[in-house]
Amino acid sequence: MKKIFRLFLSSTFSDFKLERELLQTRVFPEIQQYCENNGAVFQPIDLRWGIDQEAQLDQRTMEICLNEVKTCKSYPYPNFIILSGNRYGWIPLPLKIEKKEFEAIVSNIQEDDKNLLHQWYFLDENQLDTSGKMLPTYRLKEIVGAEEWKKINSETKQKIFDSWYETENKIRQILQTGVARSRLSKKDTEKYFMSATHQEVAEYAKNGINKEHIFVFYRDEQQKTKNGDTKNVENFRCYIEEVLNPDNIYHETIEDKEYKIEVEKVSPKLNLKTETGNQIISLGQTVKIDLNNDLTPDVEITLEDIDKNNPESGALVSVLTGNSISEGKPSTETDLIVSEEDSQAAATYKVLFESGSAYPVTLNATFRGYCLFRYEADRTNREERYYQKAEQLTVQANNGLRIWASNGNAVKLQVVAGGKTVDLEVSRPGEVIVKDLKWIRDDETKRFKFIVVDVD
Numbered sequence: 001m002k003k004i005f006r007l008f009l010s011s012t013f014s015d016f017k018l019e020r021e022l023l024q025t026r027v028f029p030e031i032q033q034y035c036e037n038n039g040a041v042f043q044p045i046d047l048r049w050g051i052d053q054e055a056q057l058d059q060r061t062m063e064i065c066l067n068e069v070k071t072c073k074s075y076p077y078p079n080f081i082i083l084s085g086n087r088y089g090w091i092p093l094p095l096k097i098e099k100k101e102f103e104a105i106v107s108n109i110q111e112d113d114k115n116l117l118h119q120w121y122f123l124d125e126n127q128l129d130t131s132g133k134m135l136p137t138y139r140l141k142e143i144v145g146a147e148e149w150k151k152i153n154s155e156t157k158q159k160i161f162d163s164w165y166e167t168e169n170k171i172r173q174i175l176q177t178g179v180a181r182s183r184l185s186k187k188d189t190e191k192y193f194m195s196a197t198h199q200e201v202a203e204y205a206k207n208g209i210n211k212e213h214i215f216v217f218y219r220d221e222q223q224k225t226k227n228g229d230t231k232n233v234e235n236f237r238c239y240i241e242e243v244l245n246p247d248n249i250y251h252e253t254i255e256d257k258e259y260k261i262e263v264e265k266v267s268p269k270l271n272l273k274t275e276t277g278n279q280i281i282s283l284g285q286t287v288k289i290d291l292n293n294d295l296t297p298d299v300e301i302t303l304e305d306i307d308k309n310n311p312e313s314g315a316l317v318s319v320l321t322g323n324s325i326s327e328g329k330p331s332t333e334t335d336l337i338v339s340e341e342d343s344q345a346a347a348t349y350k351v352l353f354e355s356g357s358a359y360p361v362t363l364n365a366t367f368r369g370y371c372l373f374r375y376e377a378d379r380t381n382r383e384e385r386y387y388q389k390a391e392q393l394t395v396q397a398n399n400g401l402r403i404w405a406s407n408g409n410a411v412k413l414q415v416v417a418g419g420k421t422v423d424l425e426v427s428r429p430g431e432v433i434v435k436d437l438k439w440i441r442d443d444e445t446k447r448f449k450f451i452v453v454d455v456d
Contacts (some may be wrong), residue, residue, distance in 0.1 A: 002040055002041050003039070003040045004040070004041045004076075005040060005075060006043045007042070007045065007078065007080070008068060008069055008072040008080050008200070009046040009081050009083070010069075010081065010197050010201065011084070012083075012088070012090070012195070012197055013089070015085045015086070016083045016085060019219075020046055021359070023046075024418075025396070026362075026394075029416075029421075031044075045072060047061075057142050057144055057145075058143075059142060059143065062095065062199065065196065065200055069200050069204050070203065073213075077213035078212075078215055079213050080214040081214070081215050082215070082216040082217065082240065083217050083219070084197070084216065084233070084237060085221070086220060086229060086233060087229055088197075088198075088229045088232035088233050088236060089198075090195060091172060091192075091193065091194065091195050091196070092196055092199075093168060093171055093175070094175075094191050096137045096138070096139050096140070097137065098135060099123065099138060101188055104178075104182045105117075105182055109178045109181075113177075116171060117171065117175075120140060120141050120167070121140055121141070122139060122141060123138055124139045143160065143161070143164050153445070154445040154447050155446055176192050179193075195236070198239070201239070201240060211244050212248065214248060215248045215249075216248060216249045217252070218237070218249065218250065218252065219253075219254065221253075259275060259292065260274070260275065263315075265311070266306065266315050267306065267307070267309070267310070269283075270282075270306060272301070274291060276289075276290060276398070277398040278378055278380060282303065284302075284303065285302070286301070286302040287300070299319060300319070301320075302318045303316075349452055349453050349454070350452045351449045352415055352422045352450045352452060353417050353449070353450040354449050355448050358398075358448045359417060360396060360398050361401075361415060361416065361417040361450060362394060362395070362396050362415070363375070363394070363396075363414070363415055363416075364415075364416065365387075365392065365394075365411050365413055366391075366414075367390065367410060367412075368409075368410050368412060370388055371386075371406055371411050372385075372386050372405070372406035372407075373385060373387050373393070373404070373405050374405075375393075375402065375403045377396065377400075378397050378400065387411075397437075400439060401438070402455065403433070403434070403435050404433070404434045405432070406432055407431070408431045415437065415450075424437075424452065433454075434455040435452055435454055436452070436455055437450070437452055437453075438451065438453070
């Protein structure tokens with residue numbers, strides 16, 4: 001039987017998206033290959049990617065995460081990695097609250113708040129404690145029933161989750177207020193204020209651990225600490241340093257940096273080049289640009305006027321930065337919002353990935369024979385080379401790629417995105433291929449699809 005190395009990755013979600021993407025696309029595949037070459041199996045566990053909407057309906061997200069933590073502890077080390085930044089992260093609602101504890105909280109809150117808690121928590125008289133005795137418990141209700149969920153379209157599903165996030169925040173505030181006014185023990189109080197990442201580390205530390213089995217990476221961005229997270233992050237790190245080996249803690253501070261936005265082309269649209277990708281802006285369009293890959297917009301640009309027939313006259317733009325930027329996510333390249341023709345292509349050609357948002361992809365090419373191979377990522381950085389047998393190539397793109405091969409059968413292609421890997425069948429021996437691999441948005445569902453399209 002092969003030895004299995006199971007590694008749990010714990011972090012906040014949005015501020016470590018890029019790091020986790022790089023781990024999934026660059027680091028973990030190399031470790032997997034090394035283990036495979038040495039008769040072992042490597043299993044990385046990143047549940048910030050792996051728990052989909054359907055699995056979140058019954059509110060067991062944290063329960064699933066903590067069970068995985070318990071499982072990883074029994075595997076060879078290293079088996080746990082923590083990524084800690086300037087955000088404390090999501091604080092989940094307790095799935096279960098003992099009856100006495102729930103009633104103590106309810107007795108210390110306003111009537112409207114009581115009604116909201118009873119709307120979402122129901123009394124389960126059949127719960128058992130660890131010794132098998134009956135322990136009446138209030139349990140958090142599911143967001144939507146599984147059968148009902150199957151009948152709902154994608155747009156409505158997203159609205160349901162958006163509404164739930166608002167409700168969740170209200171319930172969290174109510175519970176924390178009631179707990180603060182109650183005479184609960186420190187142990188009973190902690191779960192109402194602990195982030196998901198903090199809970200994962202606490203679960204790992206239960207019953208003693210080998211401090212050599214866990215590694216921690218701190219990343220500090222001085223300008224990014226906000227929303228009162230500073231104290232929570234400091235307390236979390238103090239806890240980490242109490243239970244772990246200081247030699248396994250690595251610290252990096254990111255200083256302020258200047259970012260360039262270059263004008264590549266003015267007409268018929270304004271083409272901008274940034275360190276994180278290109279932006280194509282039409283007249284009257286506004287885009288929000290994330291310059292440092294933290295998934296929050298750093299600059300907002302609106303194209304106010306442009307002379308399509310005279311590029312030398314330039315363009316008139318308005319620029320907003322800092323707190324002046326309107327709410328919303330950073331804009332992706334404008335080609336992500338596609339025409340009806342491209343939407344139809346999604347139904348005609350193979351769909352590799354589907355998601356509520358577009359995200360970076362990685363193309364891995366392994367050459368099985370001689371092949372002239374050309375690629376263009378995000379409409380820039382065209383590269384061409386003659387490859388020989390056993391050579392490999394890795395290309396990353398934010399929005400899409402165009403590939404050209406003189407002998408499609410001489411190259412094996414894999415597309416990696418969002419922690420998933422898909423093998424791409426290319427062509428018959430000796431066949432010249434030209435393909436577009438790109439994100440498009442379905443006008444009907446408003447979801448993004450990463451598709452493969454043959455180019456004539």
